[in-house]
Amino acid sequence: MNSYVAIPGLTSRMVGVGRRQIFLSEIGEGYPLLMLHGGGAGASGLSNYSRNIEALARHFRVLVVDMPGYGRSTKGVDRSDPFGDLANTMLDLFDALQIESAHVVGNSLGGACALRMALEAPSRVSALVLMGPGGVGTTRGLPTAGLKQLLNYYKGSGPSLEKITRFIREYLVYDGSQVSDAMIEERYRSSIDPEVVAAPPLRGPNSLKAALRMDFTRDPRLASCQVPTLVLWGTADKVNRPSGGPILQKRMPNCDLYLFCKTGHWVQWERAEEFNSLVCSYLAARTQQ
Numbered sequence: 001m002n003s004y005v006a007i008p009g010l011t012s013r014m015v016g017v018g019r020r021q022i023f024l025s026e027i028g029e030g031y032p033l034l035m036l037h038g039g040g041a042g043a044s045g046l047s048n049y050s051r052n053i054e055a056l057a058r059h060f061r062v063l064v065v066d067m068p069g070y071g072r073s074t075k076g077v078d079r080s081d082p083f084g085d086l087a088n089t090m091l092d093l094f095d096a097l098q099i100e101s102a103h104v105v106g107n108s109l110g111g112a113c114a115l116r117m118a119l120e121a122p123s124r125v126s127a128l129v130l131m132g133p134g135g136v137g138t139t140r141g142l143p144t145a146g147l148k149q150l151l152n153y154y155k156g157s158g159p160s161l162e163k164i165t166r167f168i169r170e171y172l173v174y175d176g177s178q179v180s181d182a183m184i185e186e187r188y189r190s191s192i193d194p195e196v197v198a199a200p201p202l203r204g205p206n207s208l209k210a211a212l213r214m215d216f217t218r219d220p221r222l223a224s225c226q227v228p229t230l231v232l233w234g235t236a237d238k239v240n241r242p243s244g245g246p247i248l249q250k251r252m253p254n255c256d257l258y259l260f261c262k263t264g265h266w267v268q269w270e271r272a273e274e275f276n277s278l279v280c281s282y283l284a285a286r287t288q289q
Helices: 053-057 082-096 109-120 145-151 161-172 181-191 194-198 208-213 220-224 244-251 272-284
Strands: 011-017 020-027 032-036 061-065 102-107 125-131 229-234 255-260
Touching: 011 082, 020 053, 020 082, 032 053, 032 082, 032 109, 053 061, 053 272, 082 109, 102 109, 109 125, 125 272, 145 161, 161 181, 220 244, 229 244, 229 272, 244 255, 255 272
Parallel strands: 032 061, 032 102, 102 125, 125 229, 229 255
Antiparallel strands: 011 020, 020 061
């Protein structure tokens, strides 16, 4: 477990999912809620949701994973269709845990995974909460400065504490002074795991076809996806453009949108108290009895 995450009652284990081992942490009772982290260097489920897990666990059976390629889970992601690979693995995790359906919360890359799950198997995703999700209009303009930093972390001179510090404090959040040195150091250590360095999980797509597949605005299924969806976006997001929020609300039939001022890419961390209250209320009203 990451040293800066200490949650009473939290249990963790490895779960076999096909050829992969997925690191799963669990707490709480009731309707299942899967939480999917972002794709930045050194990311993990527990670090991504350190300010949310306890609050959500008062109402739900909270399942926090390290997605394939990250943390303690099996490394390697299919670069020809990364969102699809991650989504299929998470749906297979439901099978392994004998979960018929669940709410899914996803930040950034995790948001893209969650949305792809809803498109592939809508009956298994009872509600979505997406925070600055990836893949919304990404082929219709140049990448943001933050996304370039994220995708280039393992390139050039390779990973460094200086590079990850700059990404987190200048691009991930609105007020970088709120991020502790210990948190950055923890993420840096995770980012230099030899298996991760050998196969970085999030890089630019290796073909135009892959890039188009990773843009949800080009997927006709988006307009017919009936899954209740709450989109949360920081107006100062430097990684994924906040304009993606109105795009999703316009194209998805059951999509609510909430924009947070003076907030960057990490809504669930920067505005944790409001996030926890809003998400609990939204999901409680959409929990299948």
